[in-house]
Amino acid sequence: RIIDYPVVKKLVLIEGRIEDSLISAINKTGEQDLLALMLADIFGWDIDFYLDLRKDDTFRLLVEKKYINGRFSSYEQILAAYFINQRHLYEAFRFTYPDSSQTDYFDSKGNSLRREFLKSPLKYTRVSSRFSLRRLHPIRKIYRPHYGVDFAAPVGTPVQATADGLVTFAGWNGGAGRMVKIKHSHSYETMYLHLSRLGPGIYRGARVRSGQVIGYVGSSGESTGPHLDYRLLYHGQYVNPLGWKFQPAEPLGEKYRPEFNQQVENLRQLLLYPLPLFADY
Structure with missing residues (x-):
């Protein structure tokens, strides 16, 4: 017989500090390797996660986690993230275009995180x-x-x-x-x-x-x-692939800015002042 188990999504705040690698830092928070790869994909146009990382770099992110019958099942989406690399703050906010359902990541000013080229053809090397x-x-x-x-x-x-x-x-x-x-x-x-x-x-x-x-x-x-x-x-x-400066992708269109700005404000509050650490929704 088919049993319908309850499915719950939780919005979870995760933060950590780099000691040697991003995967190791994510693992120390109790999370799985996949979450490190998801975070690296978001910031991969700006940060080479082998060459650029430094000890004591820090990160903080909001991710949706799915639970089935009370057990963790999968990561859904990273909604927002901060990454401080070599004292430079990188930020990412996920936005879904209401007229196409396509998604992308932007900084708080609406600049796309995507560049013409990824910084590396290998994720970790x-x-x-x-x-x-x-x-x-x-x-x-x-x-x-x-x-x-x-x-x-x-x-x-x-x-x-x-x-x-x-x-x-x-x-x-x-x-x-x-x-x-x-x-x-x-x-x-x-x-x-x-x-x-x-x-x-x-x-x-x-x-x-x-x-x-x-x-x-x-x-x-x-x-x-x-x-x-x-x-x-x-x-x-x-x-030189390591020294070449690539152009960023197009920024967010003006007609989407009001909705995006409101989402950024809400996500910033959760990143900076997380009241419950876990929130069902």
Whole structure:
């Protein structure tokens, strides 16, 4: 027989302090890894959660949690969040457009948190080699330019497209090994080298979305170990992905500002002065 268990959503305030990683800090609050990934997705255009984090960075967020028959079932949405990284306050407020039901995150002034490109093609990793015009090649043992940024990560780590675009190459490319190249708007291109395999549905001519998995870290081609060589081109010229300044997405339209401003005020009160820590609604 079918049993209908009671389903309850709770709005929960969670706050923490960085000691080593975001996942570890979230775990110390009693929450699961997924919540750290959700928070990283929101601020991922401004904060690289491996390179940019510092000890004693802090965060505070309001998240919907679903309970079935009194037991935690899933995270729903993060409605608002503060993140202080290197003494700079980043803020996020979720807004749903009333005429389309699409959602996005904005700061309190209505500026979109989205940028043209994500800061990193991997969610959690470390940089093992930076963009350089003169680097000793680890295999050929000669000095030559290194036009990308190497991210060390285990084989099989998902690689995400850093922006919407069109796949112009997907396959084997000599010393680059298994590679994906994507053409983006505003004369940008990105390249993802040394993959172990391609992501589902990735082929020449496929359209991809920002954050979509386009492959998995490997060590194919001329490589001394598992890593991703990530490259960015602007008007056909290689540029440093870590230092390049991307333009933000369009801000919130004026006609939505009154409703948005009211929501921001309400969420700010909950973030700063949480009366009950847990609220059923």
